[in-house]
Amino acid sequence: MNWQEFIENRNRFFWLLHIGGWIGFALVHYLGSLLHDLRDLFTWVVILSAYAGALFSIPLRYIYQKAWNLSPLKIAIVIIVSSYCAGLLWQVVKNITYWEIYKHGWRPDFWLYYAQSAVWSFYIMLSWSGLYFGIKYYQMLQQEKQKVLKANNMANQAQLKMLRYQLNPHFLFNTLNAISTLILIDENKTANGMVTKLSDFLRYSLDMDPMKKVTLSQEIKAVNLYLEIEKVRFEERLKITFEVQNNCQNALVPSMLFQPLVENAIKYAIAVKENGGTIAIKVSRFANDLQLEIADDGPGTEIINGNLHRENGVGLVNTKDRLSALYDNNYSIVVSDNIPTGVKINIRIPFQLEHDE
Template identity: 35%
Template sequence: MAGKYANRHAMNADHLSALHENAGSRAELRRMTRQLGAIYWFSVFIITSLLWHFVGVDAWESAPGKLVWIGASVAITFAISALILRWRHLSFLHKAALCFVLTLLCSPFSASVDFLIASWYMWPAKPAFAPRDFVYSLIENSSFFFGWACLYVAMLYSHEVRQQERRLAVIREEALTAQMRALRYQINPHFLFNTFNSIAALIEEGMPNEAKRMVVVLSEFLRTTLTLDPFSDVRLDREIALQQDYLAIERERFSDRLNFAFDIPPPLSGALVPSLILQPLVENAIKHGVGQARAPIVVRVDARTAEQKLILTVTNDVAPGDGVAERPSIGIGLANVGERLTARFGDRGRCKAGYNDKGEWEAMIEMPLCAE
């Protein structure tokens, strides 16, 4: 029942979102049409005034008549626009034919208005109907209306392209969010698997108090990490604090072998990083460094900057006899971090690992330097 209610609620939310999007699209289209119409017919007014001036007609005396004609033409223009909008799903050739047909239908009406305005200027004389002048007026009005129809089709196409780009941007953002969440949540099962194995090992070794303390520390750690938004960034000092809590959990098991150190310059404490981005690398250092060593191993986490990039490194000592060829695969950990960085930063984020010049195993994260 709860599932059905949740699904219905989600569908209603999607429906309301679509309605708001459509309403916003229609409002934007109306605004664009008004702006284009104002610019277009103002230009026509200026052009016709200049042309009439060159043929000896006073621009000021003819202005009222031109304004009446333009007012009628604007009404015709919006009628043409409404019909084109109604059939906006037609193919390009069909739209072109529609523009031509609408121009032929509307031009006689506009030419008749033009003739009535001329008659008004000549009143009380009654002008004779001149077919040739009427044809000239038809041609002139046809050019104006066909020009408007073509401009409106181009504007409509531009509007649809922008709307499609916005929808694709939203889809890409949602897909990126889903991918980031999936990659982020891959960490928790891997971490819990290792931690529960550590607790089981403590119980098998007859150390129930240590196991109990480890469970308490684990619960506090999970309470903190589960409140984090998988798609948000956190301050570097908070990320380091989470890793210190994790290492405190692991130290319950490897108290005689695990040592850790952090070198985070104070100016970088406020740098923003994806939440728990260091977790798989620290886990890897514990598993393949401390877990396979008999002597004490040091896990170090360092931070530095270079060329406006934040560089984080997790380094661990290598147990004697653990050669390069014998280094186990780090599996999902490094791949997870690399995929998260790529999804978040594109080619500006990367993760790599290998032996450094000191013979230590080093995993390095590189990402753009962003401050809070």
């Protein structure tokens, strides 16, 4: 068992602090005896005193566990009464031990002397109680903090899954609609080829964990699978170019990042032009950032506050939401006019490799 697991085990952690605390108490008193030039025999008095204090403070733990759910006032009363009783008994044992060992069996004439200096012992037990409750409340706060972090993480994962799984129905609807059109115009061979490629793409998509990032090379493979489907529809009208720096192939990106953006470009830039067009994907690294660019040479559209006027689906909005969930504020996405025509989308995310995750 490693140290972290040992600390997280509350029972073991209690005994570690309990024993360590009383050893420290004994050590401080021993050093104090050296300052007063007491005999070596006093060392046994110190050891037995610490041992008795450790024994009398153990029942306090179980008393406080029973009183844990009481009101604050009742808990305070329990702490004071329990600490005083434990301190009083401890002081009696300390006095008897001191008289027996250091005073060679001397006994006082009046019984109240057995409780002599009980206030000091009560103070020690009260301090022990304060540390016990302080540590318990700290552990509770840490536990609640972990619960909140876990809940936020689960909510974040749920959001990512929801955003990620929005893509497949959207894409599937468009593709099935295209296959239906091909069948209606008796392009059965072409439709069959599209079904086969669609099957490959969906298998790849379902194999990808939506909660994990993938390497850029894997993401390009996914885009190519998607484009193979679209090329069945557009044939030579659809052209695509990749320009990827060699040091970016293993960089991590959100899975299916390019697909909705490429789909938008095909829908609004390629499909509307008789001769089709070109979609250019560029990836480069700049310092600690990965820069991605998706550009088309279509007719373009009005850009309002960084959003496409034509955008009415889940593509760009979904991408922004996923980037926000994955990178918080450490990302940017900029939509601008492509020169001479078309739309360009630039994305900046942290440059990460697999071992950085």
